[in-house]
Amino acid sequence: MFTSKNQDFRALIADKLDRQYFMRHMGFELTKIEAGRIEGRLPVGQIHKQQNEFIHGGVVSTICDIVAGFAAFSLVEASKHVVTAEIKVSYLRPGKGKMLEAEGWVVKPGNHFSFCEAEVWDIRDSGRVLIGKATTTMAIIDKFS
Numbered sequence: 001m002f003t004s005k006n007q008d009f010r011a012l013i014a015d016k017l018d019r020q021y022f023m024r025h026m027g028f029e030l031t032k033i034e035a036g037r038i039e040g041r042l043p044v045g046q047i048h049k050q051q052n053e054f055i056h057g058g059v060v061s062t063i064c065d066i067v068a069g070f071a072a073f074s075l076v077e078a079s080k081h082v083v084t085a086e087i088k089v090s091y092l093r094p095g096k097g098k099m100l101e102a103e104g105w106v107v108k109p110g111n112h113f114s115f116c117e118a119e120v121w122d123i124r125d126s127g128r129v130l131i132g133k134a135t136t137t138m139a140i141i142d143k144f145s
Contacts, residue, residue: 002036002106005077009035012078013070023066026059030070036106038070044098055095055122055131064089064118064134067104072114072138075106085113085139095131099123114138 006012010033017023017030026048032039042048042063050056065084073082104118120132 002075002109004035004075008078009033009074013038013073016070016073017066020066022062026062028063028066031101033070033074035074036071036109038067038074038104040067040102042100042102044095044100052094053096055097055100057089057091059100060091060095060120060132061087061089061134063100063102063120064104064132065136067102068116068118068134068136069104069138071104071106071116071118072109072136072140075109075114076140079143080140081143082114082138082140084136086137087134088136089132089134091132093122093129093131095120095122097122097124097129100131101128110140112140114140 028042030040048059101121106116108115116136118134122129122131
């Protein structure tokens with residue numbers, strides 16, 4: 001359990017997602033915003049699939065990046081911003097469902113870097129299946145204009 005250094009982090013994260021046109025284009029939405037933990041979902045459409053009808057790996061990695069990044073951002077001061085310094089995504093199974101759910105959380109916060117993890121779950125008729133897992137390093141930088 002973490003405490004944010006910015007009491008307005010929920011509104012700021014919702015606003016940041018709204019201004020990320022690529023995420024809006026993909027159809028991603030947030031479902032939970034907590035200090036150090038973010039969750040979201042993506043209704044899967046044809047645009048999200050590759051040539052074999054599996055969910056494209058780029059979609060999975062993008063969703064990992066956004067929930068981990070926002071998890072790190074939820075803990076920083078209002079004068080700071082977060083950018084991805086490193087991300088490693090492991091694809092555990094092909095995505096085949098109609099909905100993706102993502103969870104991102106901070107493992108270790110810091111003043112310059114935060115270490116985070118993320119998971120993407122494929123929602124299928126047979127249940128919830130873990131299809132991707134990421135570890136990230138998020139750099140904390142001064143806000144830029």
